[in-house]
Amino acid sequence: MLLILPVPRTPKGSLDEKNLVKSRTIHHIQHVEFVRASEMTLTRRNFLKTTSGAALAGCALWAPQVAHSQISLGDMTLDVVSDGSLNIPGSFTFGSMPRDELASILQAYDQSLDVLTPPCNVTLLRQGDRNILFDVGSGPDFQPTAGLLVESLDALGLAPEDITDVVFTHGHPDHLWGLLDDFDDPLFTEASYMIGKAEWDYWLDPNTVDAISSDRTAFAVGAKRRLETIEDNISFFKDGEEIFPGVAARASFGHTPGHMSFEIRSSSNAAMVVGDSIGNHHIALARPEWVSGSDQDGDLAATTRVNLLDQLASEQMPLIGFHINKGGMGHVEKIDDGYRFIAET
Ligand SMILES: [Zn+2]
Numbered sequence: 001m002l003l004i005l006p007v008p009r010t011p012k013g014s015l016d017e018k019n020l021v022k023s024r025t026i027h028h029i030q031h032v033e034f035v036r037a038s039e040m041t042l043t044r045r046n047f048l049k050t051t052s053g054a055a056l057a058g059c060a061l062w063a064p065q066v067a068h069s070q071i072s073l074g075d076m077t078l079d080v081v082s083d084g085s086l087n088i089p090g091s092f093t094f095g096s097m098p099r100d101e102l103a104s105i106l107q108a109y110d111q112s113l114d115v116l117t118p119p120c121n122v123t124l125l126r127q128g129d130r131n132i133l134f135d136v137g138s139g140p141d142f143q144p145t146a147g148l149l150v151e152s153l154d155a156l157g158l159a160p161e162d163i164t165d166v167v168f169t170h171g172h173p174d175h176l177w178g179l180l181d182d183f184d185d186p187l188f189t190e191a192s193y194m195i196g197k198a199e200w201d202y203w204l205d206p207n208t209v210d211a212i213s214s215d216r217t218a219f220a221v222g223a224k225r226r227l228e229t230i231e232d233n234i235s236f237f238k239d240g241e242e243i244f245p246g247v248a249a250r251a252s253f254g255h256t257p258g259h260m261s262f263e264i265r266s267s268s269n270a271a272m273v274v275g276d277s278i279g280n281h282h283i284a285l286a287r288p289e290w291v292s293g294s295d296q297d298g299d300l301a302a303t304t305r306v307n308l309l310d311q312l313a314s315e316q317m318p319l320i321g322f323h324i325n326k327g328g329m330g331h332v333e334k335i336d337d338g339y340r341f342i343a344e345t
Contacts (some may be wrong), residue, residue, distance in 0.1 A: 030230060035209055070329075071271060073271060076266060078124070081133075082120065083137030084145050084147060087116075088118065090114045093279070097292075119323060132163075132165040135169055145157045150187070163192070167225055169276065170256040170260070193234040194235050194236070195234060195260075196259075196260040199256060200227065206224075209221055209224070212296075213296075247264050252275070256296050259275060270318075272320070277304050281324045285309065288302065326339060327344070
């Protein structure tokens, strides 16, 4: 049996569409070779499922990093579903931060200055007969360590067609590109989509590709192309709107121009899906006021982060962070100069 191995990748400051297409082609070839070796006739959908399952059985490197967390709020259940992890140069996030103080904080968290390997925690909200995803992960085209959402959903007994609704926090690749499968077809065939109006307007604006920083050009091209595939099946919301019973949108601009968080509430119990407005468990909490290179508007994102953390700590409200460690679900606690994350385990 032919094993499907991850495509080796050297870390890059940015990814362009050409590199992404190249890596996807390699991915395709591996799938095709696998099917040839197994001499099976498969439908397209079974093909994807079978290759994923076989890859899991044959190659531990592809196993999803299942750090599964769950909380219940009234008749709602919130699960963290792993899409894998990313590999990001430290300079992308830490670039402008004061080096000496940064180094001592990162040391306390056993976090390297040179590279980050953040988890990708997609949130699944189950409410009655609705299965709602907050973001859809990276899909096959971004990084070889991510794009594992389908396997993680499968572990919960859910297939892509069981997803009834998809809500986006923002349009970055690790949150949006999982919209399409290996064949560039929509993966969640039964889902309706929602996104903040400001975020939609930003990525659909033809000027964004030129206005965005050069290391994010592929983000703009990739977001527009993917969002256009669902433009007949997407609705928009604004700050404060209740998008489902008990689920309110919360503007948390800065990481992207229209980034949204979501407060999910059942009477006095609530949790906040914060997306990337609190982007990691170390420096974003230890020094929330520091400008991070991973945010498109660093000053606005820092103000947003400070306000959110203040609320989460004072109300003792659980949060779910897309790139926060140990499953991404937990509380924040005020400490001397900032906050710390306490995982819900
Ligand atoms: Zn992200």
